[in-house]
Amino acid sequence: MRIEVIGGGSLGQLFAASAARGGAEVVLYTRTIEQAERIMDSGIQVSEATEHDAWKIRFPSIVARTVDHFSEADGKLRWIVLAVKQKHLNDSLLAKLQSNVRAQDRLFCLQNGVGHIERLMEALPEVPVYAAVTTEGARRIDAASVFHAGKGSTSFGRTASARQQSSVEQVQAEKMLMDAFGSGGLSLTVSNEIENAMYRKLLINAVINPLTALWKIENGALLEKEERITTMRAVFDEIMMIYSAAGIEAPLVWWEELLGVCRATARNRSSMLEDVSRGDQTEAAWISGGVVELARRAGKQAPINQTLLNLIEGLDK
Structure with a gap:
Protein backbone atom coordinates (compact mmCIF):
# COMPACT_ATOMS: atom_id res chain seq x y z
CA MET A 1 0.00 0.00 0.00
CA ARG A 2 1.15 3.51 -0.79
CA ILE A 3 -0.05 6.65 0.97
CA GLU A 4 0.38 9.84 -1.02
CA VAL A 5 -0.24 13.12 0.81
CA ILE A 6 -0.94 16.28 -1.17
CA GLY A 7 -0.12 19.37 0.88
CA GLY A 8 2.92 20.18 3.02
CA GLY A 9 1.18 22.24 5.69
CA SER A 10 0.68 21.26 9.32
CA LEU A 11 -1.69 18.33 8.80
CA GLY A 12 0.06 17.23 5.62
CA GLN A 13 3.41 16.95 7.39
CA LEU A 14 1.88 15.28 10.45
CA PHE A 15 -0.08 12.67 8.49
CA ALA A 16 2.76 11.96 6.05
CA ALA A 17 5.35 11.58 8.81
CA SER A 18 3.05 9.42 10.95
CA ALA A 19 2.19 7.09 8.06
CA ALA A 20 5.90 6.69 7.27
CA ARG A 21 6.62 6.06 10.94
CA GLY A 22 3.97 3.34 10.81
CA GLY A 23 5.81 1.58 8.00
CA ALA A 24 3.79 2.68 4.98
CA GLU A 25 5.33 3.71 1.68
CA VAL A 26 4.77 7.48 1.70
CA VAL A 27 5.08 10.27 -0.84
CA LEU A 28 4.45 13.87 0.22
CA TYR A 29 3.61 16.36 -2.53
CA THR A 30 4.47 19.97 -1.73
CA ARG A 31 3.71 23.26 -3.45
CA THR A 32 7.31 24.44 -3.70
CA ILE A 33 10.49 22.71 -4.79
CA GLU A 34 12.29 24.31 -1.83
CA GLN A 35 10.12 22.43 0.66
CA ALA A 36 10.45 19.14 -1.23
CA GLU A 37 14.25 19.48 -1.32
CA ARG A 38 14.38 20.38 2.38
CA ILE A 39 12.40 17.27 3.33
CA MET A 40 14.46 15.05 1.06
CA ASP A 41 17.60 16.45 2.65
CA SER A 42 16.66 16.53 6.34
CA GLY A 43 13.34 14.70 6.70
CA ILE A 44 10.33 15.85 8.76
CA GLN A 45 10.68 16.50 12.48
CA VAL A 46 7.60 16.15 14.69
CA SER A 47 7.55 17.75 18.15
CA GLU A 48 5.03 16.29 20.59
CA ALA A 49 3.19 18.40 23.16
CA THR A 50 3.37 15.71 25.85
CA GLU A 51 6.86 14.37 25.16
CA HIS A 52 10.30 15.86 25.70
CA ASP A 53 11.89 14.38 22.60
CA ALA A 54 10.88 15.06 19.01
CA TRP A 55 11.01 12.33 16.39
CA LYS A 56 12.08 12.50 12.77
CA ILE A 57 11.31 10.64 9.54
CA ARG A 58 13.90 10.75 6.76
CA PHE A 59 14.34 9.55 3.21
CA PRO A 60 13.88 6.76 2.11
CA SER A 61 11.06 6.25 4.63
CA ILE A 62 9.41 9.32 3.13
CA VAL A 63 9.78 10.81 -0.34
CA ALA A 64 8.93 14.44 -1.12
CA ARG A 65 8.13 15.87 -4.55
CA THR A 66 6.34 18.93 -5.85
CA VAL A 67 2.68 18.49 -6.73
CA ASP A 68 3.62 18.99 -10.39
CA HIS A 69 5.05 15.45 -10.24
CA PHE A 70 1.81 13.88 -9.02
CA SER A 71 0.96 11.09 -11.46
CA GLU A 72 -0.68 7.71 -11.84
CA ALA A 73 0.66 4.95 -9.61
CA ASP A 74 1.46 1.31 -10.33
CA GLY A 75 -0.87 -1.50 -9.36
CA LYS A 76 -0.51 -0.94 -5.61
CA LEU A 77 -3.42 0.09 -3.42
CA ARG A 78 -3.08 3.87 -3.14
CA TRP A 79 -4.65 6.19 -0.61
CA ILE A 80 -4.44 9.85 -1.63
CA VAL A 81 -4.67 12.13 1.40
CA LEU A 82 -5.84 15.60 0.40
CA ALA A 83 -4.35 17.85 3.09
CA VAL A 84 -4.70 21.14 1.22
CA LYS A 85 -7.10 23.83 2.38
CA GLN A 86 -10.34 24.41 0.53
CA LYS A 87 -8.96 27.60 -1.01
CA HIS A 88 -6.23 25.50 -2.67
CA LEU A 89 -8.67 22.86 -3.96
CA ASN A 90 -8.89 24.84 -7.19
CA ASP A 91 -9.56 23.98 -10.83
CA SER A 92 -5.87 23.30 -11.49
CA LEU A 93 -5.62 20.69 -8.73
CA LEU A 94 -8.94 19.14 -9.68
CA ALA A 95 -7.72 18.78 -13.27
CA LYS A 96 -4.53 17.08 -12.06
CA LEU A 97 -6.58 14.67 -9.97
CA GLN A 98 -8.88 13.93 -12.90
CA SER A 99 -5.87 13.09 -15.08
CA ASN A 100 -3.98 10.91 -12.60
CA VAL A 101 -6.37 9.31 -10.10
CA ARG A 102 -7.69 5.88 -11.03
CA ALA A 103 -10.95 4.22 -10.03
CA GLN A 104 -9.03 1.81 -7.76
CA ASP A 105 -7.43 4.70 -5.85
CA ARG A 106 -9.07 6.23 -2.79
CA LEU A 107 -9.32 9.87 -1.75
CA PHE A 108 -9.10 10.78 1.94
CA CYS A 109 -10.22 14.40 2.38
CA LEU A 110 -9.15 16.51 5.39
CA GLN A 111 -10.64 19.86 4.36
CA ASN A 112 -12.46 22.14 6.78
CA GLY A 113 -15.88 23.54 5.95
CA VAL A 114 -18.42 22.07 3.56
CA GLY A 115 -18.85 21.69 -0.19
CA HIS A 116 -15.57 20.00 -1.10
CA ILE A 117 -16.86 16.42 -1.03
CA GLU A 118 -19.56 17.25 -3.55
CA ARG A 119 -17.02 18.98 -5.83
CA LEU A 120 -14.67 15.99 -5.71
CA MET A 121 -17.45 13.47 -6.34
CA GLU A 122 -18.61 15.48 -9.34
CA ALA A 123 -15.06 15.75 -10.73
CA LEU A 124 -14.16 12.10 -10.01
CA PRO A 125 -17.41 10.11 -10.23
CA GLU A 126 -15.66 6.71 -10.44
CA VAL A 127 -13.27 7.27 -7.54
CA PRO A 128 -14.13 6.33 -3.93
CA VAL A 129 -14.18 9.56 -1.94
CA TYR A 130 -13.85 9.44 1.85
CA ALA A 131 -14.60 12.41 4.09
CA ALA A 132 -12.34 12.71 7.12
CA VAL A 133 -12.78 14.72 10.30
CA THR A 134 -9.83 15.15 12.63
CA THR A 135 -9.28 16.71 16.02
CA GLU A 136 -5.50 16.36 15.81
CA GLY A 137 -3.88 19.67 16.70
CA ALA A 138 -0.93 20.53 14.48
CA ARG A 139 1.11 23.67 13.90
CA ARG A 140 3.54 24.02 11.02
CA ILE A 141 6.86 25.27 12.37
CA ASP A 142 8.65 25.45 9.04
CA ALA A 143 9.01 23.59 5.76
CA ALA A 144 10.24 20.40 7.42
CA SER A 145 8.96 20.43 10.98
CA VAL A 146 5.57 20.37 12.68
CA PHE A 147 4.39 20.71 16.28
CA HIS A 148 1.79 18.10 17.27
CA ALA A 149 0.01 20.53 19.57
CA GLY A 150 -2.83 18.30 20.67
CA LYS A 151 -3.40 14.56 20.30
CA GLY A 152 -6.87 13.80 18.99
CA SER A 153 -8.52 11.29 16.69
CA THR A 154 -9.67 11.06 13.11
CA SER A 155 -12.94 9.65 11.81
CA PHE A 156 -13.42 8.86 8.16
CA GLY A 157 -16.33 7.48 6.24
CA ARG A 158 -17.40 6.35 2.84
CA THR A 159 -19.44 8.58 0.61
CA ALA A 160 -21.82 7.25 -2.03
CA SER A 161 -19.00 6.70 -4.54
CA ALA A 162 -16.98 4.62 -2.08
CA ARG A 163 -19.97 2.44 -1.20
CA GLN A 164 -20.06 1.21 -4.79
CA GLN A 165 -16.94 -0.87 -4.11
CA SER A 166 -17.21 -4.39 -2.72
CA SER A 167 -17.48 -4.52 1.05
CA VAL A 168 -14.52 -6.91 1.35
CA GLU A 169 -12.32 -4.57 -0.66
CA GLN A 170 -13.47 -1.60 1.41
CA VAL A 171 -12.80 -3.25 4.75
CA GLN A 172 -9.35 -4.45 3.70
CA ALA A 173 -8.30 -1.05 2.37
CA GLU A 174 -9.64 0.79 5.41
CA LYS A 175 -7.94 -1.63 7.83
CA MET A 176 -4.59 -1.20 6.08
CA LEU A 177 -4.92 2.58 6.36
CA MET A 178 -5.91 2.47 10.03
CA ASP A 179 -3.05 0.06 10.83
CA ALA A 180 -0.48 2.29 9.10
CA PHE A 181 -1.55 5.46 10.87
CA GLY A 182 -2.16 3.66 14.16
CA SER A 183 1.37 2.26 14.15
CA GLY A 184 2.58 5.80 13.50
CA GLY A 185 0.70 7.27 16.47
CA LEU A 186 -2.51 8.60 14.89
CA SER A 187 -5.88 7.10 15.81
CA LEU A 188 -8.24 6.46 12.89
CA THR A 189 -11.74 5.00 13.05
CA VAL A 190 -14.34 4.31 10.40
CA SER A 191 -17.62 6.17 10.86
CA ASN A 192 -20.97 5.27 9.34
CA GLU A 193 -22.22 8.76 10.22
CA ILE A 194 -19.47 10.86 8.69
Missing part, protein backbone atom coordinates in the same frame (compact mmCIF):
# COMPACT_ATOMS: atom_id res chain seq x y z
CA GLU A 195 -21.88 13.53 7.45
CA ASN A 196 -22.96 14.19 11.05
CA ALA A 197 -19.30 14.29 12.11
CA MET A 198 -18.59 16.83 9.37
CA TYR A 199 -21.32 19.15 10.63
CA ARG A 200 -19.98 18.78 14.18
CA LYS A 201 -16.52 19.76 12.94
CA LEU A 202 -17.99 22.67 10.95
CA LEU A 203 -19.61 23.97 14.14
CA ILE A 204 -16.38 23.63 16.12
CA ASN A 205 -14.37 25.38 13.39
CA ALA A 206 -16.99 28.12 12.97
CA VAL A 207 -16.66 28.95 16.67
CA ILE A 208 -12.93 28.51 17.26
CA ASN A 209 -11.34 29.68 14.02
CA PRO A 210 -12.76 33.18 13.49
CA LEU A 211 -12.63 34.11 17.17
CA THR A 212 -9.02 33.01 17.66
CA ALA A 213 -8.09 34.78 14.42
CA LEU A 214 -9.76 38.04 15.45
CA TRP A 215 -8.46 37.97 19.04
CA LYS A 216 -5.06 36.54 17.95
CA ILE A 217 -5.00 33.87 20.65
CA GLU A 218 -4.36 30.14 20.90
CA ASN A 219 -7.32 27.80 21.22
CA GLY A 220 -7.07 27.34 24.97
CA ALA A 221 -7.14 31.09 25.60
CA LEU A 222 -10.77 31.18 24.45
CA LEU A 223 -11.69 29.77 27.86
CA GLU A 224 -9.67 32.27 29.90
CA LYS A 225 -12.21 35.12 29.93
CA GLU A 226 -15.95 35.10 30.49
CA GLU A 227 -16.50 37.54 27.62
CA ARG A 228 -14.88 35.09 25.22
CA ILE A 229 -16.97 32.16 26.44
CA THR A 230 -20.15 34.25 26.14
CA THR A 231 -19.30 35.13 22.55
CA MET A 232 -18.50 31.50 21.78
CA ARG A 233 -21.89 30.50 23.14
CA ALA A 234 -23.67 33.06 20.98
CA VAL A 235 -22.01 31.71 17.83
CA PHE A 236 -22.75 28.14 18.95
CA ASP A 237 -26.44 28.85 19.63
CA GLU A 238 -26.93 30.49 16.23
CA ILE A 239 -25.40 27.50 14.43
CA MET A 240 -27.54 25.09 16.45
CA MET A 241 -30.64 27.03 15.43
CA ILE A 242 -29.60 26.84 11.77
CA TYR A 243 -28.88 23.11 12.00
CA SER A 244 -32.33 22.52 13.50
CA ALA A 245 -33.97 24.47 10.67
CA ALA A 246 -31.93 22.52 8.12
CA GLY A 247 -32.86 19.15 9.60
CA ILE A 248 -29.32 18.39 10.81
CA GLU A 249 -29.16 16.39 14.03
CA ALA A 250 -27.08 18.35 16.54
CA PRO A 251 -27.14 17.34 20.22
CA LEU A 252 -26.57 19.97 22.91
CA VAL A 253 -23.65 17.91 24.24
CA TRP A 254 -21.67 19.40 21.36
CA TRP A 255 -21.16 22.49 23.55
CA GLU A 256 -19.22 20.49 26.14
CA GLU A 257 -17.36 18.74 23.34
CA LEU A 258 -16.43 22.13 21.86
CA LEU A 259 -14.98 23.20 25.21
CA GLY A 260 -13.13 19.90 25.36
CA VAL A 261 -11.53 20.55 21.96
CA CYS A 262 -10.35 23.94 23.21
CA ARG A 263 -8.71 22.26 26.19
CA ALA A 264 -7.21 19.38 24.21
CA THR A 265 -5.70 21.74 21.62
CA ALA A 266 -4.97 24.54 24.09
CA ARG A 267 -1.54 25.31 22.63
CA ASN A 268 -2.68 25.10 19.03
CA ARG A 269 -3.10 28.13 16.78
CA SER A 270 -6.08 27.67 14.48
CA SER A 271 -5.45 27.54 10.75
CA MET A 272 -7.39 30.78 10.35
CA LEU A 273 -5.19 32.54 12.91
CA GLU A 274 -2.13 31.29 11.04
CA ASP A 275 -3.53 32.59 7.74
CA VAL A 276 -4.39 35.99 9.22
CA SER A 277 -0.94 36.25 10.84
CA ARG A 278 0.70 35.65 7.47
CA GLY A 279 -1.67 37.95 5.60
CA ASP A 280 -3.00 35.00 3.58
CA GLN A 281 -6.52 34.34 2.39
CA THR A 282 -8.46 32.34 4.99
CA GLU A 283 -11.04 29.56 4.75
CA ALA A 284 -13.75 31.80 6.19
CA ALA A 285 -15.83 31.49 3.02
CA TRP A 286 -16.14 27.73 3.59
CA ILE A 287 -16.49 27.84 7.39
CA SER A 288 -18.48 30.90 8.50
CA GLY A 289 -19.66 31.23 4.91
CA GLY A 290 -20.75 27.60 4.92
CA VAL A 291 -22.93 28.28 7.95
CA VAL A 292 -24.43 31.35 6.27
CA GLU A 293 -25.21 29.31 3.14
CA LEU A 294 -26.89 26.59 5.22
CA ALA A 295 -29.01 29.26 6.85
CA ARG A 296 -30.00 30.70 3.47
CA ARG A 297 -31.07 27.27 2.19
CA ALA A 298 -33.15 26.74 5.34
CA GLY A 299 -34.84 30.13 4.97
CA LYS A 300 -33.04 31.59 7.98
CA GLN A 301 -30.49 34.31 8.63
CA ALA A 302 -27.14 34.02 10.38
CA PRO A 303 -26.23 37.55 11.48
CA ILE A 304 -23.47 36.54 13.91
CA ASN A 305 -21.75 34.21 11.46
CA GLN A 306 -22.20 36.74 8.66
CA THR A 307 -20.53 39.38 10.82
CA LEU A 308 -17.64 37.04 11.59
CA LEU A 309 -17.29 36.30 7.88
CA ASN A 310 -17.23 40.01 7.07
CA LEU A 311 -14.67 40.73 9.81
CA ILE A 312 -12.32 37.96 8.68
CA GLU A 313 -12.62 38.72 4.99
CA GLY A 314 -12.03 42.39 5.84
CA LEU A 315 -8.63 41.27 7.13
CA ASP A 316 -7.79 39.26 4.00
CA LYS A 317 -5.36 41.02 1.71
